Amino acid sequence: MLDLDCLRTFLSIAETASFTRTAHIVGRTQSAISMQIKRLEAIIGGKLFERQSGSLRLTSRGETLRDYAVQLLQVNEEALERVRGFELSGKVRLGVSDDFAEGPLGGILSTFRKAHSRVNLEITVSLTHELLDMLDNGRFDLVVAKKPSAGPERPCAVLNCVDLVWACAAQSAILDQEPLPIVSFPERAYPRDILIAALKKHGIRWHIAATCYSVAALRAAVAADWGISALARPAVLPPLRVASPHPRLPALPKCETALFWSSGRLGPAVHRLRKSVLAAFQ
Known part of the structure; x- marks a missing residue:
């Protein structure tokens, strides 16, 4: 039987690509998290994760289980909600x-x-x-x-909690431009203040090339190579690519x-x- 608690942990690791971050999110020790994954791997008869170039990735078996895990947890939650919520x-x-x-x-x-x-x-x-x-x-x-x-x-x-990363168009050479063109949300909107503070701290010359009021508009502007921007890693989808690490780009904090x-x-x-x-x- 697949353990739903183990499946929740598995999905968190799949999203964060980190046993350590998942342990913090679910409030358990890293060894306890590892034991849950080993229990799942014993049930399904194979590895769920593998390390490639220092990063944690799902195996093909893990990719398949992820789809079912999402469905199983949704059905579980729906059953509980229906039973509890008649009135x-x-x-x-x-x-x-x-x-x-x-x-x-x-x-x-x-x-x-x-x-x-x-x-x-x-x-x-x-x-x-x-x-x-x-x-x-x-x-x-x-x-x-x-x-x-x-x-x-x-x-x-x-x-x-995921990485906040720099993003640019897939075939962009815009990182060589001076000053660096930035695509951003309007003032006060997350993460505009964070990325501007990081650029200023590292003495990088920049200018706002485009201001967008939605993620869809921001992605479109970056894909059109108007400039680079900062996004949560899961939001960097083709035709965009993660531009960091790069000598010109400062590290950014986690995105919660x-x-x-x-x-x-x-x-x-x-x-x-x-x-x-x-x-x-x-």
């Missing part, structure tokens, strides 16, 4: 950052809607700073967004996505959705 009703106002709306959150919200048909779930997709401003102003109950490195403290829980909620009392429907999201990621 749940109300309204949940949820804000989601642009890039994260494309990921596994969609399946979680779909499961929640099916299980709780009497709950009115309102979803708004926007940039992190706008979502958090609206949360502070009482316009959202929950927000899934990037965790700022500065600003007011808000109740939250980290959902995942968190679930934020209002500091007041949470209604039953809000509490249930918060619990569902946390359970799916943690």
Whole structure:
């Protein structure tokens, strides 16, 4: 029998490419994480991960299991939600950052809607700073967004932690340009302040070549070779490529996505959705 807890750990390692980071996310020791993977490998009869050029990659067997693991965990969560939520009703106002709306959150919200048909779930997709401003102003109950490195403290829980990397067009030679052209989100939008601070700290001359208000627009601008930008590693998809490490590009910090909620009392429907999201990621 496939252990669901082991499958959650397996998916976290597949996403972060790190046993150490997964141990931090799930709150277990690295040895405990390793034991879970060994247990899965014993059940399926082969290796799930391999190291290539110092990085951790899924084997072909691991790729196959990942697809089934996602489905099994979604079915498990849907079953629990349906059994628990017969009488749940109300309204949940949820804000989601642009890039994260494309990921596994969609399946979680779909499961929640099916299980709780009497709950009115309102979803708004926007940039992190706008979502958090609206949360502070009482316009959202929950927000899934990037965790700022500065600003007011808000109740939250980290959902995942991935590398923030420089990205450019697949065949770009733009890194040789002086000053370096940058494609970025508007002021206050994550991670504009982070990438500009890193460039200034390392004395790299730069200029803003394009300002974009969505991840799709930013990807298109970078793909058109208007400049380089910083994205969470999972968001760097063809025709883009990861441009770092590179002599001209400073290292960037990790990128944390968190679930934020209002500091007041949470209604039953809000509490249930918060619990569902946390359970799916943690």
